[in-house]
Ligand SMILES: Nc1ncnc2c1ncn2[C@@H]1O[C@H](COP(=O)(O)OP(=O)(O)OP(=O)(O)O)[C@@H](O)[C@H]1O
């Protein structure tokens with residue numbers, strides 16, 4: 492059994508963060524483990540608070556997992572401060588982590604800041620070089636690449652700029668543009684395009700968390716980066732197709748039916 496670790500924040504309503512990651516791991520039949528960086532009070536209507544774990548306790552969680560268990564892939568989500576980013580990057584270097592997928596979470600769909608603005612420079616300096624792939628959305632990519640992104644050509648340009656920052660593979664996600672949901676990968680040599688039909692739903696809480704965890708699962712299972720993304724894009728497409736309402740706001744994507752391609756009968 493492959494073993495995959497998420498280092499991310501907890502989402503009390505279960506749609507994003509650690510909870511989405513663990514559900515995605517199970518759907519891919521890999522064993523999921525978690526290091527909690529922050530606990531958020533969150534529902535489908537928004538994020539109402541976030542409490543960071545002390546950095547030495549984040550370090551301890553990573554240490555005890557790596558010292559005991561062979562970790563086949565790591566997904567990184569919410570890291571709210573420079574201190575936490577440094578702690579995670581130093582630990583990953585120390586334990587020689589492989590197949591590291593960085594989802595540079597900055598702002599929740601509901602508009603809550605999950606990363607302090609001044610920590611972006613630390614993310615670039617300390618964490619990007621440790622990762623196998625970074626998966627920014629349009630907003631995150633424009634901050635990292637320092638440019639506006641409105642179309643595929645600008646997504647490609649942003650990929651190249653972020654690659655120059657030291658990222659081995661860059662996947663800029665087009666979920667926030669109009670038309671089809673096209674994601675662009677640059678591996679330093681070639682561009683790859685992953686096209687998904689846009690699904691007209693408000694229930695997209697946790698799409699980015701789910702995609703990055705699916706990529707980590709596929710890397711752990713031995714797929715090369717482009718194939719890992721192709722499989723993950725199919726997974727997120729089915730997960731959004733089967734997304735559903737659970738509260739009064741933005742509902743979660745589905746993990747129970749997405750992997751096997753089935754449809755949910757009862758919502
Ligand atoms: N309405 C949609 N229909 C189809 N695919 C979508 C839709 N919205 C997002 N996606 C896809 O979902 C994946 C996640 O992309 P998105 O841009 O939503 O990431 P994100 O903003 O980081 O997510 P999150 O807000 O959860 O952090 C991408 O593959 C994107 O193309």
Ligand SMILES: Cc1ncc(COP(=O)(O)O)c(N)n1
Pocket residue numbers: 499500501502507508509531533538568569596598599600601605695696697698699700
């Ligand atoms: C703990 C945590 N991590 C990540 C997200 C981003 O997900 P979304 O953009 O769908 O709100 C979130 N809301 N909460």
